[in-house]
Amino acid sequence: xxxxxxxxxxxxxxxxxxSGALSGALGVCAIVAIVRPAVAEPRAxxxxxxxxxxxxxxxxxxxxxxxxxxPSVIALSMPIDYWDYLGWKDTLADxxxxxxQQAYSRVRGDRGVYTPQVVVxxxxxxxxxxxxxxEEAIDHKVDGVMSVxxxxxxxxxxxxxxxxxxxxxxxxxxxxxxICSISKEVSIAIGRGxxxxxxxxxxxxxxxxxxxxxxxxxxxxxxxxxxxxxxxGVDAAAVYVQDGSHDRPGPMLGAAYTSLH
Numbered sequence: 001x002x003x004x005x006x007x008x009x010x011x012x013x014x015x016x017x018x019s020g021a022l023s024g025a026l027g028v029c030a031i032v033a034i035v036r037p038a039v040a041e042p043r044a045x046x047x048x049x050x051x052x053x054x055x056x057x058x059x060x061x062x063x064x065x066x067x068x069x070x071p072s073v074i075a076l077s078m079p080i081d082y083w084d085y086l087g088w089k090d091t092l093a094d095x096x097x098x099x100x101q102q103a104y105s106r107v108r109g110d111r112g113v114y115t116p117q118v119v120v121x122x123x124x125x126x127x128x129x130x131x132x133x134x135e136e137a138i139d140h141k142v143d144g145v146m147s148v149x150x151x152x153x154x155x156x157x158x159x160x161x162x163x164x165x166x167x168x169x170x171x172x173x174x175x176x177x178x179i180c181s182i183s184k185e186v187s188i189a190i191g192r193g194x195x196x197x198x199x200x201x202x203x204x205x206x207x208x209x210x211x212x213x214x215x216x217x218x219x220x221x222x223x224x225x226x227x228x229x230x231x232x233g234v235d236a237a238a239v240y241v242q243d244g245s246h247d248r249p250g251p252m253l254g255a256a257y258t259s260l261h
Contacts, residue, residue, distance in 0.1 A: 100249065150254040177239065181231060183235060187201045
């Protein structure tokens with residue numbers, strides 16, 4: 001399934017769907033108490049588009065597990081749903097991740113939608129099992145990319161997202177701020193399809209995504225009730241500031257990651 005394919009008939013994201021749960025709950029505020037701050041300024045956000053129904057994906061899932069141990073990399077698994085018709089419905093898949101992958105392809109102007117696919121820092125795409133290629137993409141320096149300090153902090157039943165002011169290029173002067181609910185490890189026994197009979201462990205699986213605000217280059221912070229990002233199995237969170245919009249995602253400007261327990 002590493003052959004490229006065009007993916008059609010995916011639903012457009014709805015801003016209300018992604019951010020409605022936060023309506024009235026988010027606000028710019030000062031950080032009163034900071035608990036367990038996340039390490040700022042990682043060098044890369046690595047997104048893996050994977051599927052339980054893809055026989056080529058397990059090596060890539062393993063690579064993401066290895067990258068997840070590197071504190072300078074925020075490695076995320078985003079399971080897609082377009083292979084579900086092959087005999088096994090992916091139990092972690094979300095149609096919004098399929099749409100995100102397709103949106104990246106539209107921005108690049110190609111039809112590079114396949115599994116396993118990694119997108120590094122919102123721009124370069126690499127076969128997900130190609131560890132060397134992923135490292136090369138991480139090390140490739142682009143002005144403004146991952147240049148904005150971002151942090152996450154827990155205080156009581158809230159999590160605060162802080163984004164520093166930009167002092168870099170004009171490309172890093174705006175962006176959208178999104179928070180990911182994450183399950184660090186999920187083991188799935190697959191009963192049918194190309195991976196039938198296998199138990200595969202997925203790492204840093206994104207279970208939900210919520211937009212917390214827009215960033216205009218000035219320092220800002222947003223406080224989110226933990227109940228808005230928590231669900232069964234969620235034990236970590238990541239936040240990223242990304243140029244563009246949810247349907248036309250651009251380069252990553254900054255990100256942070258923290259455990260919730």
